[in-house]
Amino acid sequence: MFAFEMFQSINNASVDAPQKLRMITRVFGTPYSELASLAKEIMKAISYPQPIKWEYVTDSTTGLRVLKSEKSPDALDNVCQMSNELFK
Amino acid sequence: MPIPNIFLDTNIIADCVVPLRRAKYACSYELVQKVEKGQFKAWSVDYALSETLGILKGEKEERIGTKDISRETLSAYDVTQMVSVIDEFRKTNNFEVFAPEHIPQAEIFDKVKSICVQATDALVLLSVLHLKKKLPNIVLVTRDDKLLVRGKKLVSTAHPIDFLPSCPTKCDSKSICRHRK
Numbered sequence: 432m433f434a435f436e437m438f439q440s441i442n443n444a445s446v447d448a449p450q451k452l453r454m455i456t457r458v459f460g461t462p463y464s465e466l467a468s469l470a471k472e473i474m475k476a477i478s479y480p481q482p483i484k485w486e487y488v489t490d491s492t493t494g495l496r497v498l499k500s501e502k503s504p505d506a507l508d509n510v511c512q513m514s515n516e517l518f519k
Numbered sequence: 520m521p522i523p524n525i526f527l528d529t530n531i532i533a534d535c536v537v538p539l540r541r542a543k544y545a546c547s548y549e550l551v552q553k554v555e556k557g558q559f560k561a562w563s564v565d566y567a568l569s570e571t572l573g574i575l576k577g578e579k580e581e582r583i584g585t586k587d588i589s590r591e592t593l594s595a596y597d598v599t600q601m602v603s604v605i606d607e608f609r610k611t612n613n614f615e616v617f618a619p620e621h622i623p624q625a626e627i628f629d630k631v632k633s634i635c636v637q638a639t640d641a642l643v644l645l646s647v648l649h650l651k652k653k654l655p656n657i658v659l660v661t662r663d664d665k666l667l668v669r670g671k672k673l674v675s676t677a678h679p680i681d682f683l684p685s686c687p688t689k690c691d692s693k694s695i696c697r698h699r700k
Binding site for chain 1: 578582597
């Protein structure tokens with residue numbers, strides 16, 4: 432409702448540009464923008480880590496260009512856990 | 520004695536990362552567990568990882584019932600999760616993803632024509648041929664019956680069960696699998 436009223440006010444032809452700018456600036460100081468930034472913070476907290484950048488290195492034994500990756504003894508277990516969560 | 524080198528086709532990687540497939544084709548997962556323990560050195564190409572990501576997206580869309588909807592339906596969160604699964608698989612011990620030399624599209628066409636496989640399989644075969652120059656005893660591991668037979672003209676091929684003493688006890692397709700033992 433608030434957003435609709437806001438949209439109508441801003442689109443009102445009788446309101447000049449500086450006035451529209453002041454109205455928009457006022458909205459960004461309200462709890463609505465605070466909520467939006469809070470939601471972004473929560474999303475960041477629950478999101479997965481950034482995907483690893485693909486980088487190739489030369490394998491010393493074969494001379495092949497291989498994708499650089501840090502090996503982990505728990506990798507397969509983690510794959511199972513993560514994919515189970517994805518498809519639950 | 521040197522560790523045997525194997526090349527994992529897309530279907531083997533997908534069998535490990537999709538839960539339903541892990542239960543249905545348990546031999547693939549059991550083979551990759553052997554790779555992790557150092558009994559094999561496994562290789563694949565980044566193209567196979569891309570194909571696996573596509574399979575994951577397809578399975579997820581099917582799961583949530585949006586497979587036939589022609590618009591973006593998966594959330595960025597879902598996609599990031601899938602990419603993380605692939606990234607984690609890359610961390611498996613004794614598993615390497617290599618970059619083959621440039622493969623001209625005419626070569627793919629030629630392989631499709633000569634051995635009658637899918638273009639995607641031809642790309643995999645050409646990658647294995649590239650790897651074979653460095654690792655002559657490389658074996659292409661796949662569950663694709665056509666590729667198992669037709670690919671043999673160019674490289675050694677094997678089903679995951681060929682590396683196991685018997686079928687895993689908890690395999691869902693044990694009763695219908697033509698490779699069971």
